[in-house]
Amino acid sequence: MIKKLLEIERKRQLAGNIEELIGRLQNIGFELKSNLREIDTYYSRPDVDFMQTVECLRIRQRDSFAEITYKPATTTATHTENNVIIKPETNLPIQPEDAATAKQLLANLGMIQLVEVNKYRRSFQSSDFLQATVSIDEIKDAGTFVEVEVLSDDETSALMMISEIETKLGLESMEIVTRPYRDICMGY
Template sequence: MTALDGKIEVERKRQLADDGTSLAQQLTELGWTGAQPQTETDTYYSRPDVDFLQTVECLRVRRRGSFAEVTYKPPSTAATHSADSVIAKPETNVHLAAASQAAQADQLLEAIGMRLLVRVEKTRTAYSHALHPGVTVTIDMVVGAGAFVETEVISTDANAATAAVEQTEKELRIADLPPVDLPYRDLVLRNTQEALSPPGRRSRS
């Protein structure tokens, strides 16, 4: 089990207007190296007595190829979410010995009363650069939500990490893209609920 060894995850995601192809090409031209695209399936849970959608807590079981883990992120506060959509949170991860144990993790969480919220499936391509250690730029194609770019820095210094996120976004010319405050969990849930609502009751926002 790890909590990032006292480090915090500082990130900001933005909505892409296309499927991310143009940004992927730009990243390559600027010397960023993309890893093999990975398909991730995240199963999100909430406590029966606390609505994690309201507290913006995260409890999930993640599956990716032969990899699986359980992750928890604490509630959002004014300290974890800045006005400019930068999120800085500690993260606790429990790595499972085999991907097959993900189903057992789901069973355990449900057995102790955790409430299933939604399953989110996405294809993720992570990019790194030798001159930007600790910085990861990720292009996500999220089923039922769209395409996004997420800039992430893991550090013990939240201010330095935030500055690195902002500098990277400027260099990649993505700082003007609309920021997204909601987790993928919430975006998929919202879109699913709107799709199931009668036409006259769907949100016009």
């Protein structure tokens, strides 16, 4: 049986200068891989409050890309003691010009639009940490965050890699953020 790769991540509120963090990333071998603006529109069902279940249904749009994403409810099984979130994710790529139609489809199905999150994301990768991505996210009206994400089927080694990268970047004293951007932007 093939093990499915999981997205294992920890997010922190950035306390300090973005340019200094970028300098530290470059000093330990991370290079800028993408630099983009994303608009995520989040939805909930009328009969199930996704804010309570911590589920995610969103349409993400950026440049020449769009997709619909669903992440299941957060439970004790998806949230580790180390404040790392481990969830399977279902992504359906759509044509960028179809994003408005996808939003109309969700509305027609009775989905409720919760919030739109406007994010400027810079993502960095390193040949020393092939499974890892470090992202700096500037969220309109919410602040700046840094997220270390590892794609792996081994939670223990992924957690070790996240901690190692955070230590090398001097992030370990910064506040861990467990709420999704959706919740932060909604004031939850």
